[in-house]
Amino acid sequence: MIKVERVMHSSRSRDAIVAYMADFAHAEQWDPGTLTCRPTDADAPLGVGTEWLNVSSFRGRRTELRYELTRMSDDRLTFVGRNKTATSTDDLHFEPHSGGTRITYRAQVEFHGIARLATPLLKREFERLGDEVSEQLPATLQQALGPSAPGPQQP
Template sequence: MIEVERVMTLDHPLRDVVGFLADFSNAELWDPGTITCDRVGTGGLSVGCEWRNVSEFRGRRTELLYRLVRFDADHLTFVGHNKTATSTDDMRFEEHDGRTRLTYRARIEFNGLARLATPLLKREFDRLGDEVSERLPQAVDRALRVPPSGGGHPQ
């Protein structure tokens, strides 16, 4: 099993950050490996919602079906499966003075023969964790940016 953890501070209220990240389709904007992430089904976001995620890792594409397994005001957990691996994205949130502290933990467990590659892949996943910690705050900023008042023109 490989586990990567990063802590980020986002300049937005917790409720807004959780709302953005609860829609796993937005992984296209913040996860460097994600090529597409499409919601399966319709309706509001709740535990049990699923997304079909196509990612590229080390030049190979893979598809996982992710499910939202925990949806609390301060905690989200998504679990993705395919025949090769189980991937868990766990996000815990704390609000301080209108800003949000996000503890992001990604865990991947390989199945079968793929498990043998686990020690060799740790460095790659650490690098991806670093990229997430750069891209995720930028994606949140772009998504939650409030347009300036007065018709959108700077004063």
């Protein structure tokens, strides 16, 4: 299993960030590996159980995962993606910090079957992707939501 964690800061409010990030289709903007990400049912309300079909590029190969929003609260979002080769979990925790929001991003990938043998070889690539997310996500939030938080936040 591969685990990657990054901590970032945004000047935007926790509520605004959670509302934006809850729609996993926005991964197209903040996740450098995502090529497309579309809801499986565009008419369904956004909430726990909502699913997206995510097409990513990893090491020059395209891969599809079906992601589901499995946890949604004021301070946490968890998305779990699955295909026959892997289960990928993106867990995001949000907390007020210094007039904005601290974002803790945890990604976990568990490979299945023979693909498990590649786990040690792929760790560095996932670390690199984590670094790219930590640069791209705050910039995306600033562009999508504006540069500053509207007023004080409650912890």
